[in-house]
Amino acid sequence: MKTSDKHAGGGNSGGNVPIPLSRPVITEEDVQAVAEVLRGGWLTMGPKVEEFERAFAQAHGFDQATAVSNCTAGLHLALAVLDIGPGDEVIIPSLTFVAAANTVVAAGGTPVAADILSLETPHLDPASVRERITPRTKAVMVMHYAGYMMAPEPWDALRTDHGLKIIEDAAHAPLAPGAGGIGDIAVFSFFSNKNMTTAEGGMILSRDERLQERCRLLRCHGMTSTTTVRHNQPLLGYDVTEPGLNCRMDELRAALGLSQLSRLPAWNAERGRLSDRYRSLLAAALPDVRVPFTPDHPSCWHIMPVLLPKGAARDAVRLCMRGLGVQTSMHYPPIHMFSCYSGMPGSEALARTQEFCEQEITLPLYPGMADSDVVRVVAALGQALASSRGESGGSA
Ligand SMILES: Cc1ncc(COP(=O)(O)O)c(C=O)c1O
Secondary structure, eight states: OOOBSSOOOSTTTTTTOOBOSOOOBOOHHHHHHHHHHHHHOOOBSSHHHHHHHHHHHHHTTOSOEEEESOHHHHHHHHHHHTTOOTTOEEEEESSSOTHHHHHHHHTTOEEEEEOBSOSSSOSBOHHHHHHTOOTTEEEEEEEOGGGBOOOSHHHHHHHHHHOOEEEEEOTTOTTOTTTTSSSSEEEEEOBTTSSSOOBSOEEEEOSOHHHHHHHHHHHBTTBSSOHHHHHHSTTOOOOBOSOOOBOOOBHHHHHHHHHHHHHHHHHHHHHHHHHHHHHHHHHHHOTTSBOSSOTTSOBOOOOEEEEOOTTOOHHHHHHHHHHTTBOOBOSOOOGGGSGGGTTOTTTTSOHHHHHHHHHEEEEOOOTTOOHHHHHHHHHHHHHHHHHHTTOSOOOO
16 A cells, blocks of 8 residues: 655546555654664554554543554454453444454454444444353443444443453544544554554553553463563563463654554545545435435544445446546455355344445545545545446436
């Protein structure tokens, strides 16, 4: 994935320059922050990681955070510190990234798929989750689809009624209102297409100090002291109290993360403004294209999902848009449709997920995208829909 070395704002409209699905914003400050670490000589798990953890925790209203190598590693740790293992079931949405199922399987557990609420609110449906609870159910993994926040109340009720743990996959939701506060433990992603990036990276939030402490232990092989501490206390050794992994974050990424975090509020706001622009243009030009969630739903607007009219030839639409210089994607191919997860428990009744996934395409959205690019994307979508229906024109 390419980076832009300035916060462009100028967009791609000066001709037929392709409009990418997403584009990380890398500023000169980011470059300087990483270069400074390289010149300093301490490359991993040092003061920058600690500073990044403190800043991210504080920005989300938490006392502490644990930086990790990526969100998937964070989900592995979350499952481990909640003692999820062989024989345990974890209920997940099928409408999410496959890391949800993969990490449960890697822990030795069984992922169980549940349906979404509706096409308008494609969040995990608490009623569908309740139908799938068995004596083996240990946890539910919820996900703030597209950066739109899930309501906390149903998950609090599940915790109280069934003693379930809630794992919050907050990959899409840094600085979304209330992010990190729904789960017993929450994990964020800083992959290069996310709202802020460290190229690869992730962060764990939890108000449970014991969970955080155990995440820190397991993040570094289960060792009871870190390299930094031993650097300052040369005779200090370490014990290994349980088998851990290497899920550490390095100083370069932490420096980049700190620099990115300082601009995240402005970037999220810009994503929100661009999403509103999409909503009004689509409502005026293509009213049969629906946008999930209401415009006032609390969000950090990670991506721009839309639902094509029923029966639209999605592949043809996407190909045509590609030809017009507009990159699109799908969020997500549902997990139960992958060959590896075909027939997964719960997948026999996922009608709303199925319908959503058949109609969804994701449009470009990133800070620095010009309003004229949004106009171009909506026009391309109109043209693609018209041509997929065999019409000659199709203006938007
Ligand atoms: C919803 C969701 N969960 C988890 C992940 C995994 O994140 P990472 O690439 O940081 O491991 C992603 C990444 O795209 C994601 O979108």
